Amino acid sequence: MKTIDVLATGTMIPLIMEQLEATFTLHRLPAPAERDAFLAAAGPRIRAVATGGHARMDAAMMGALPKLEIVANFGVGYDSVDAGWAGRNGIVVTNTPDVLTEEVADTALGLLLMTVRELSASERYLRAGHWVAKGAFPLTHGTLRGKSVGILALGRIGKAIAKRCEAFGLTISYHGRSAQKDVPYRYYPSLVEMAKDVDILISVAPGGAETHHIIDAAVLAALGPTGVLINIGRGSVVDEPALIKALQDRTIATAGLDVFEHEPKVPAELIAMDHIVLLPHVGSGSHHTRRLMGQLVVDNLTSWFAGKGPLTPVAETPWSGIKG
Numbered sequence: 062m063k064t065i066d067v068l069a070t071g072t073m074i075p076l077i078m079e080q081l082e083a084t085f086t087l088h089r090l091p092a093p094a095e096r097d098a099f100l101a102a103a104g105p106r107i108r109a110v111a112t113g114g115h116a117r118m119d120a121a122m123m124g125a126l127p128k129l130e131i132v133a134n135f136g137v138g139y140d141s142v143d144a145g146w147a148g149r150n151g152i153v154v155t156n157t158p159d160v161l162t163e164e165v166a167d168t169a170l171g172l173l174l175m176t177v178r179e180l181s182a183s184e185r186y187l188r189a190g191h192w193v194a195k196g197a198f199p200l201t202h203g204t205l206r207g208k209s210v211g212i213l214a215l216g217r218i219g220k221a222i223a224k225r226c227e228a229f230g231l232t233i234s235y236h237g238r239s240a241q242k243d244v245p246y247r248y249y250p251s252l253v254e255m256a257k258d259v260d261i262l263i264s265v266a267p268g269g270a271e272t273h274h275i276i277d278a279a280v281l282a283a284l285g286p287t288g289v290l291i292n293i294g295r296g297s298v299v300d301e302p303a304l305i306k307a308l309q310d311r312t313i314a315t316a317g318l319d320v321f322e323h324e325p326k327v328p329a330e331l332i333a334m335d336h337i338v339l340l341p342h343v344g345s346g347s348h349h350t351r352r353l354m355g356q357l358v359v360d361n362l363t364s365w366f367a368g369k370g371p372l373t374p375v376a377e378t379p380w381s382g383i384k385g
């Protein structure tokens with residue numbers, strides 16, 4: 062496959078870069094100042110792209126690659142790829158589902174516990190020497206005992222989170238675009254109505270235009286002054302300024318966030334608040350899981366160029382078995 066030109070939009074984990082380098086003719090997308098010259102020279106030869114959330118694969122970028130057949134995305138969320146445009150133009154997009162599900166669900170439950178029981182604040186208290194100087198850390202108002210959880214987006218990860226929540230004795234409900242068969246949890250057709258009824262809202266919704274800011278001031282007001290928001294999905298799903306205001310005004314009690322609207326930038330107002338928990342998008346961030354994700358990126362490309370089709374195409378570019 063050495064005659065096939067593949068473009069990596071950024072430096073990805075060594076497992077990906079080494080295999081792509083060994084298998085294909087690998088190009089790296091240069092810095093913006095040199096990009097136009099690079100695309101003019103190499104663009105017409107590129108048949109595949111390996112990418113991740115670090116680069117936007119929009120219509121302009123894909124349009125500059127006239128021989129492009131496949132975009133392999135590192136990550137299950139592919140909101141940085143215009144998959145609709147790709148589908149309309151005969152380009153397949155793949156992502157990395159399933160291999161990260163359990164890891165992200167673990168992180169979600171860790172984040173939930175950290176937030177509700179103020180575990181990071183209590184660790185900061187110990188490290189600052191306050192345990193000796195001031196005595197025991199204050200009792201937390203938050204507890205999971207007797208609480209209910211509403212999951213926004215009961216997909217693969219949402220279901221893995223629900224399974225863990227069941228083990229914690231939590232009552233579970235969910236919101237999505239439609240009710241699901243064979244799911245034992247209560248379905249809410251309205252996100253605001255679910256937020257009114259639950260103690261904890263966990264969002265694991267994908268990004269993109271459809272979900273942009275669906276957790277807004279009205280949903281936060283419905284969650285209420287003892288409410289907890291956990292976001293492990295995408296930052297764009299939450300209206301961040303509205304969340305900052307809701308936290309400052311104690312419209313909701315607290316939040317645990319792994320994702321933000323403009324990563325890696327996190328608003329200073331959020332960083333200033335000691336009663337919330339902020340993680341730097343570590344949901345799937347173990348070597349174990351990132352290796353599985355990376356291998357799936359490589360395997361999608363090699364399967365495609367071996368004529369066997371993509372392994373994990375996204376919904377917008379279903380595989381019909383016919384190239385082009």
Ligand code: NAP
Nearest residue numbers: 137138214215216217218237238239267271293294344345
């Ligand atoms: P999935 O199996 O495709 O599930 C996505 C769910 O989103 C579906 O159940 C769908 O339910 C729901 N959904 C889609 N559009 C919606 C809308 N407009 N309103 C409400 N619900 C909507 O995906 P997954 O594997 O669970 O991953 C979910 C997301 O988690 C990814 O897209 C990614 O953004 C995020 N993620 C984050 C991390 C991290 O490190 N923090 C890691 C991995 C993934 P309906 O079809 O019923 O609407």
